Each structure stands twice: as C-alpha cells, then as structure tokens.
Amino acid sequence: MAEGAGSVPGSRHRQNVCVTGAGGYIASWLVKLLLSRGYAVHATVRDPSDPKNAHLGRLEGASENLRLFKADVLDQDSLAAAVAGCQGVFHAACPVPTDKVLDPEAEVLAPAVQGTLNILQACSANNVQKVVVISSTAAVHFNPNWPRDRPKDENCWSDISFCEKNEDWYMVAKVIAEKTALEYADKTALNIVTVCPTMALGPLLRPVVNVSHEFLIYITKGGPTVMKNIPWHIVDVRDVADALLLLYEKEGSIGRYICAPHHISAKDLVNLLKKARPNYNYVNCDNDLDPNSIVTPLMSEKLKNLGWKPKKKLEETFLDSVEYYEKARLLQDIEGRPCRLPHLFHMAIEK
Numbered sequence: 001m002a003e004g005a006g007s008v009p010g011s012r013h014r015q016n017v018c019v020t021g022a023g024g025y026i027a028s029w030l031v032k033l034l035l036s037r038g039y040a041v042h043a044t045v046r047d048p049s050d051p052k053n054a055h056l057g058r059l060e061g062a063s064e065n066l067r068l069f070k071a072d073v074l075d076q077d078s079l080a081a082a083v084a085g086c087q088g089v090f091h092a093a094c095p096v097p098t099d100k101v102l103d104p105e106a107e108v109l110a111p112a113v114q115g116t117l118n119i120l121q122a123c124s125a126n127n128v129q130k131v132v133v134i135s136s137t138a139a140v141h142f143n144p145n146w147p148r149d150r151p152k153d154e155n156c157w158s159d160i161s162f163c164e165k166n167e168d169w170y171m172v173a174k175v176i177a178e179k180t181a182l183e184y185a186d187k188t189a190l191n192i193v194t195v196c197p198t199m200a201l202g203p204l205l206r207p208v209v210n211v212s213h214e215f216l217i218y219i220t221k222g223g224p225t226v227m228k229n230i231p232w233h234i235v236d237v238r239d240v241a242d243a244l245l246l247l248y249e250k251e252g253s254i255g256r257y258i259c260a261p262h263h264i265s266a267k268d269l270v271n272l273l274k275k276a277r278p279n280y281n282y283v284n285c286d287n288d289l290d291p292n293s294i295v296t297p298l299m300s301e302k303l304k305n306l307g308w309k310p311k312k313k314l315e316e317t318f319l320d321s322v323e324y325y326e327k328a329r330l331l332q333d334i335e336g337r338p339c340r341l342p343h344l345f346h347m348a349i350e351k
C-alpha cells in the first residue's frame, strides 16, 4: 500500500480507490481528502442524478479524478463495475436509520451484512489489495458484561442478544457486518481493516442532515423530552477521514480500530454550547450522571499508536457544526415537523 500519497509505490501511477456510499456525511469528507492527496476516486452512489450528490462533483480535483458509479450494495454487478481497476476500497455505505426500524432484515441487516459481503467478494474478484470497512462504536458499546471500570478496547463487542432484546437493529447489523468482514479477511487473502468511529460531528459537505447531526440539532433546539445525563463519545468527521486514510496507507494496520477521541456528559455538552451560543433553547438534562449507562469510556490507543493524531478540539467540532446549522437555517422550527431525537439514541431518554 502506498505510504502517504495517492500513487503506487515505486511507480508514477496514480492509485485508484473506490468509496462506497460516497455521497454520505463521512464518505464525502473522505472523498475530499483522497482527491486532495492525488487519488483517483471511484465514488458509488445510489442515484448519481440526485441533487443531494451534486456536491461531490464540486470538490476540488473532482473534474479530473472523480468518477461516479451508480451502485446499490445489494447489487453485485454494480459493485464489481465500481471496484474494477481499484487498488483499494473504503466501504462506508450502510443505512443509519433515524426512525424505529420496523423491518430489520430489509431496512438494515441485509444492506449492512450482505452488502459488506458483496463488496468484499467484488474486491476479491477484482484483485483489490486493501479494504477499509467502516463499522461503528455501535458495535462496541452495547455489552452489559464488560466490567464498568475497564475502558472498552477493540476486544469489546456489542452483545447481539442484548441488542436484539432492545430492538437495536442498527447495532446488531454493525456487529454482524464487522465480524463478517474480519472473518472474511481470515479466510481469504484480502487485506481488510475495520474502524469503529463514534458519533461523528463537524461541518457537512452535502446538504442532507444525517443521524449524528439530528442528535446535535435536537440538543441545540431543545426537544420535548428530558435527556438522561449520560456520556457521549464524539469524533470530528475530518479526523475520521484522516483515520480512514491512515489505516489504508499504513502497511502495519491490522484488525479492528476504535476511533473515539473525546467524551463528554450530556449536561456538560449543553453547558459548553450554551456558553458559546446562549440564544437557543437546548434540551433539558438530568443533573446527575446516570450510574447505569451502558456507555462507558472507550480507548482509541490502537489507532493513536498507529500514528493517528486527532486535530480537532471538541469545542471546535461542536461550534463548526452549529455554525453550519445556522448558515443552512437548520435550527428554525418547521411547521408540522417537531424536533425529535432519532430513535437510534432512545437509550438517552428511556428511563
């Protein structure tokens, strides 16, 4: 793998890499970074003509180095066309549901799990050298058997039965998809690493609010429900993009990596925002930290030891996000659309 630039080592050839779900929040920042480093990017989107993907074509370097491919992760042929000629693949495409999931198989499990398997098989068939699969700390945190006083590291996996019982289907999907990827790496010659970012925030490149921003908008506007005072792990989206590229470029990267540099309680988060922007309602939080929260500290040491240095301070990430909302007028009330906390975060309000 190239160390530090979008060219094949020892040659003048540019590297081609594919990013799945390229129009999404995190993937858009990754595409921007890859283009700035001289990679030629095959970007998959489900609908290239959808205006929500138009921002990709406006990224610096896109006119020379970006090709859009129409691909659904459940369609093998479309994936094969997108990865053909690529040395590397970043797999970001996955539904991140806002609402309560009613049909787990169709809404999340199939696209997350079969979708991951499909892209890995397409990579094997097309001699791709390395794949970076984006998992999530959703596949780490939800383990009631992990000792509360021991920070969670890469050995901690969310417990599938526990998540199923709580109908946390996104968590179930991320665990099975990530395990599928790591098992695939064990069984084949394909070099695969997985990364578990925590809640990513910071400015958006595409004008569509994803679930992590729905969370922060709810906190800022102040929804109807009192939130428990639980810890939240946060990472800046630009630091996630750096981590993804580092994992791709570093020869020595192997296995699973947690990417969760900061944590803050809900109450402290509200206070931090209030200090900088006193003009919003903000959500009401319990005063005392919830002693039973399943969310306990995470360690990102493995990623840091590989050379990842998150650049953004927590305050900067929050304020850059709010500044984006203000410019995009996302903090105004919309008639008939009450501000809701995405169902994904129901553990923050259910007592």
Ligand SMILES: NC(=O)c1ccc[n+]([C@@H]2O[C@H](COP(=O)([O-])OP(=O)(O)OC[C@H]3O[C@@H](n4cnc5c(N)ncnc54)[C@H](OP(=O)(O)O)[C@@H]3O)[C@@H](O)[C@H]2O)c1
Pocket (backbone or CB within 6 Å): 020, 021, 022, 023, 024, 025, 026, 027, 045, 046, 047, 071, 072, 073, 074, 091, 092, 093, 094, 095, 096, 111, 115, 134, 135, 136, 137, 196, 197, 198, 199, 200, 201, 210, 211, 212
């Ligand atoms: N944001 C976070 O805080 C966070 C934290 C940890 C991990 N992650 C992971 O990071 C990845 C990106 O998340 P994000 O927050 O950037 O979400 P996002 O903005 O909602 O992007 C998700 C992308 O997946 C695509 N997608 C969904 N189903 C697909 C399918 N069947 N075939 C092809 N593409 C499909 C979506 O395409 P359309 O635009 O066509 O719908 C979209 O581009 C996901 O794997 C997520 O689990 C996110």
